[in-house]
Amino acid sequence: MPKKIKIEITESLEFLSNEHIKAKGELKKDRLKVLIYIKEGKYHFQSDIAKKLGRTEKTVREWIQEYSQSGLSSLLKVSSGGNNTRTISDKALELIAKKILDVETTITSYLELQLIIEEELGEKIAYGALYSHCKRKYKSKLKVARKSHHKKDKKAEELFKKP
Template structure:
C-alpha cells in the first residue's frame, strides 16, 4: 500500500519564507528540519524516504518532524529542548578556582589529596577523590606539578659535572 501525500499543500509557508528561515538557522538540526520542508514544498524530493536519504537521517525522524510541524506548528518544530540531567557535583566557581590555582607558575598541587584539602578549606565542600581526579585530569586536562624523582644517593658534584659535559645543554 503505497500512499502518496501531497506535502506541497500541507506546508503552508511560502518558498521565500522557507529560504529566509533556512538562512537564519544556526543549529544543524533546525537547518535539516527547514531543509525538509523546503525540499518537499519545491518538489525537489517527493517522499519522506528520499528526504531522509539526502539528509542522512532515518525516515522515521523526517516523518516525526513533519508530524510535529502539522500538529504543533513551526515554532514548536524549531524549539530546541534542553535535556534534563543531574547538576554537576562541583560548582563552576570551584572549578574556576582549581583551574586558576593550577595555572599559577609558582604554586601548584602535588597531589589530588592536596587539592581535596584546598577545596575543603576554601569552599567548604567535601568531594570524593575519584570525582576530583576525574574533573582535574580529564575535564580540565591538567597534570599535577610534581618534580621528577631523584635518587637520594646521587653525588651533587657528579651531577654538575654531568651537566657541563652534556650535549643537550
C-alpha cells in the same frame, strides 16, 4: 510504494533558508532542511528525504507530523539533553579558575585540586565532574612526569635507539 508528502509549508523559502543559516546544532538544521526540501519540491517521499539527511524514515515522518500539528516553533524546539544540572558551585568555579590559570601553581593532579577545594570551601566535588570541567573549560592536563627507571641499563637502551 511510499506515500507522497501532502503538507503545505506556510513559511517562505527565503525565511526557511535564513533560519537554516542561523540555526545552531545539526538537529535543528536537519529539521529545517526537511521543510526546505518539501517547499522546493525536490523530494516527494519521506524515504528520499531520510536517505538524503541520513536519518530514519520514522524520524522524518515525526518531524513532518510535528510541523503540521504545532507549527515551526514547536518543530525547532529541541527538548533532548537530559538532566543537565550543574554540580559545581560558583565559588568552586572561581577557585578552580584561580588555581589552574595561576602560572606559579604547584597543583600536580586533579585529586590534589579536589582536596584543595574541599579544604578551602568545604565542598565535595565528584572527581569526574572536576576532571571534565577542567578539560573542557581550560584544556588542562595536570600530569606529573614520572621518573625514569632507576635500574635502566644504558647499554640496552642504546640498542633500540637509531644512530
